[in-house]
Amino acid sequence: MALxxxxxxGLFVLALxxxxxxxxVxxxxxADGRSVGATMLGHLAAENAGEEPLGSFGAVVGATLGDLSSYELDVGGPILAPGIxxxxxxxxxxxxxxxxAVRNVVPSVSRGVLRHGPDAVALRDAAERFADGIRTAVTAG
Ligand SMILES: O=C(O)c1cc(=O)[nH]c(=O)n1[C@@H]1O[C@H](COP(=O)(O)O)[C@@H](O)[C@H]1O
Known part of the structure; x- marks a missing residue:
């Protein structure tokens, strides 16, 4: 982090x-009653404190994990979300x-796009479909 x-x-830290x-894990x-994941998120929030609009220390949090409402996901930095x-x-x-915290999420999709290859047009179309779906989901409501 100092470097x-x-x-x-900046960097991303695996949190959840x-x-x-x-x-x-x-x-x-x-011993203090907090989970390892919550502790990582807490460290990141402290590192990003005061940075606007976002700090450069992000968390990796899987999109597969379901209900994470017991975690404070707004770490003041980006959340890299694999799993889609x-x-x-x-x-x-x-x-x-x-x-x-969904406004700070950077969703990632690898195989979901790559399986449409090697045709370049099909790859691009698949990437656009995921991007459209994500845009719609995070801007709804
Ligand atoms: O590389 C990661 O940090 C990572 C973290 C995590 O929690 N989950 C996860 O899937 N990844 C990586 O993210 C990518 C996900 O790929 P797809 O599942 O194909 O979209 C793979 O390279 C995984 O190794």
Missing amino acids: ARETGT TSNPEGGE QHAVR GAQGATAADLPAVFGG
Whole structure:
């Protein structure tokens, strides 16, 4: 983090990953009663404090995770959200998973697009469909 600050860059920290096995570590409760994932999110919020509109320290939080309302997801930085497409999450899941923090979500889709290749037009169309679906989901309501 010090290097990122010195060089004017940023980083993403794995907080609540999209893979089902991640919960074993990330939902583990520390001696202070907070989970590992919540602790990571708390550190990121502290690092981003005072930065407008967003700080440069982001969290990775899976779009597959369902109800995350017990977590404070608004860390004042971007939230990289893998899990849409091949892992089963959809664009429509984003508002329910991320709540008010959905405005800071950067959804990622890899295989969901790539499986339409190698035809370049089909790849582009698939990417546009995902982008449209995500735009609609995060701007609705
Ligand atoms: O690379 C990651 O940080 C990552 C974190 C996470 O929680 N879940 C996750 O799927 N990833 C990566 O994100 C990409 C997701 O790919 P798709 O599932 O094909 O969209 C893969 O490269 C994964 O390794």
